[in-house]
Amino acid sequence: MPAPDFQSGTCKQRKQPMSNKQRFAVILLSLLALAPPFAIPQLSAMQEAATQQEGAENERIHQEAVNRELEAFRAAQLSLRQAMGIAEKRHAGSRTADISFDGASGSPVYRVKTVQDNRLWEHAIDAKTGDTIGAETVSHLKDLNPDDRNNVMALRTVRQELSDAVVAEQVASGRAIGGSLMDDNGKLNFVVVVVNGGGDLKQVVLEPPQTRGRGSNARHGSR
Known part of the structure; x- marks a missing residue:
């Protein structure tokens, strides 16, 4: 790196071409900067709601199976x-x-x-x-x-x-x-x-x- 130019008050350095990895990082940061601040929390909330809905559906299916089992048992003639x-x-x-x-x-x-x-x-x-x-x-x-x-x-x-x-x-x-x-x-x-x-x-x-x-x-x- 060249020595700083204190007289002009600036610090200069030689520019190097950006690698593909660096370009990807810049593009990703730009997209995140443009995205609304609520986008990521909203996705988490949607995932949580979907998980809760799936759990409730599984519970409903389980309860229906139990009810059918109990109905069949009540109809059984044999003890x-x-x-x-x-x-x-x-x-x-x-x-x-x-x-x-x-x-x-x-x-x-x-x-x-x-x-x-x-x-x-x-x-x-x-x-x-x-x-x-x-x-x-x-x-x-x-x-x-x-x-x-x-x-x-x-x-x-x-x-x-x-x-x-x-x-x-x-x-x-x-x-x-x-x-x-x-x-x-x-x-x-x-x-x-x-x-x-x-x-x-x-x-x-x-x-x-x-x-x-x-x-x-x-x-x-x-x-």
Whole structure:
């Protein structure tokens, strides 16, 4: 850089041609300078509104699916306990480890998992007729993922049957729509979901006794 010319009061330097990158930076800064100051905040507000609208739409779709499921359940002729009994009779000595209502299929069904020794069967029981739909599937315990395998193996130590856990219907004043044995940090509980008269879902946690004849402690909450 040449030395400043203090006499003339100016500082001169040799001009270098601008690179393509520099030209792009100048053009970008010019466009930003010309843009109205509210343009960028307005875009953010539009994105936020679109996100909120999408969230509301997803919530509406989810709620409609839940309502259809509940309507199908109210029309079901078969109770949760009856579906468990049908599934357990298919294999003498088997016990229900998990059951859920599925109203999304063409014909509403109870999906029941029963266990005996080292095998787990999955059944689809028609919620209106009690008939078994399709072929049952069977898995060996060693083929299950660790969590499912531990829950099934823990069922052997519990004296209470899941079918007895429908006492949750009395606790929550409704009809049981699903239930499962859950291992909560080494503590075994029956978790039963009940639909009350108002259509609300309540989760009832039952602590099974270690010997038959003793009552279960129950606690529940809305879902």
